[in-house]
Amino acid sequence: MSGNITFTIIKPTAVSQGYIGPILNKIHQGGFRISAMRMLWLTRGEAEHFYEVHKERPFYTDLVDFMTSGPIVVAILNKENAVEDYRKLIGATDPEKAEEGTIRKEFAKSMQENAVHGSDSDENANIESSFFFSGLQRF
Ligand code: ATP
Numbered sequence: 830m831s832g833n834i835t836f837t838i839i840k841p842t843a844v845s846q847g848y849i850g851p852i853l854n855k856i857h858q859g860g861f862r863i864s865a866m867r868m869l870w871l872t873r874g875e876a877e878h879f880y881e882v883h884k885e886r887p888f889y890t891d892l893v894d895f896m897t898s899g900p901i902v903v904a905i906l907n908k909e910n911a912v913e914d915y916r917k918l919i920g921a922t923d924p925e926k927a928e929e930g931t932i933r934k935e936f937a938k939s940m941q942e943n944a945v946h947g948s949d950s951d952e953n954a955n956i957e958s959s960f961f962f963s964g965l966q967r968f
């Protein structure tokens with residue numbers, strides 16, 4: 830059975846370009862309820878840990894540099910079939926391949942600076958959510 834939460838990050842460039850509001854609006858229009866949210870600046874160690882699955886990939890160091898380049902917004906989103914539906918709403922990793930109307934199509938600058946993160950499985954949605962939020966911070 831598919832789970833009802835996913836985890837998202839509004840990445841540094843999207844935050845600095847003023848897209849927090851427009852992205853949250855898309856999330857709301859997409860039928861998601863925000864059950865936890867905050868703004869923070871990742872340390873290098875935290876970003877390395879978050880993207881550990883990619884540590885052998887050629888873009889890993891650049892990705893960690895980018896994700897620690899400024900503040901981000903992290904949130905837990907609730908909806909039936911949340912993981913799959915949110916991946917549809919954000920669009921392909923490469924914004925040039927993302928469909929019209931998706932968050933990445935509208936707000937991404939490049940493959941790396943692609944506006945948002947979305948969990949890729951129910952298991953990772955739970956792991957990522959508890960990495961950033963305690964039970965007391967989830968509503
Ligand atoms: P995310 O995990 O952020 O939701 P994704 O699941 O669509 O994105 P992943 O393959 O998990 O894509 O890659 C994680 C992130 O690493 C991407 O969102 C992007 O910022 C960066 N990335 C992935 N592939 C490349 C690449 N070829 N060049 C530069 N950056 C990349």
Ligand code: MG
Nearest residue numbers: 946947948949
């Ligand atoms: Mg991913």
